[in-house]
Amino acid sequence: xxxxxxxxxxxxxxxxxxxxxxxxxxxxxxxxxxxxxxxxxxxxxxxxxxxxxxxxxxxxxxxxxxxxxxxxxxxxxxxxxxxxxxxxxxxxxxxxxxxxxxxxxxxxxxxxxxxxxxxxxxxxxx
Numbered sequence: 001x002x003x004x005x006x007x008x009x010x011x012x013x014x015x016x017x018x019x020x021x022x023x024x025x026x027x028x029x030x031x032x033x034x035x036x037x038x039x040x041x042x043x044x045x046x047x048x049x050x051x052x053x054x055x056x057x058x059x060x061x062x063x064x065x066x067x068x069x070x071x072x073x074x075x076x077x078x079x080x081x082x083x084x085x086x087x088x089x090x091x092x093x094x095x096x097x098x099x100x101x102x103x104x105x106x107x108x109x110x111x112x113x114x115x116x117x118x119x120x121x122x123x124x125x126x
Contacts, residue, residue: 020106022055077105
């Protein structure tokens with residue numbers, strides 16, 4: 001009988017969720033701070049687009065995880081749940097709501113990696 005070691009898979013889910021939450025909060029915080037003057041220029045957008053990568057690097061360094069998978073999770077989380085709700089919202093949403101959206105997005109975007117790692121564990125044990 002093949003057994004899957006769930007400890008690294010659970011760590012990946014938790015770290016992915018934390019990365020998504022940090023990426024969501026930092027992206028919205030940077031966007032709101034840079035658009036205080038009601039002008040959001042291309043330079044402001046480029047600075048805001050750096051923040052998910054910074055969040056992934058910070059979380060990867062603190063948890064001693066690989067940074068590139070976390071970068072993918074952070075940027076996909078910033079695109080799908082965060083950017084959509086930022087454009088479709090009223091503009092008066094609290095920042096913690098984007099944190100929760102980021103956690104949900106990080107959880108969802110880390111699932112393909114969890115499935116891939118679990119199938120690799122099963123294949124390597126056979």
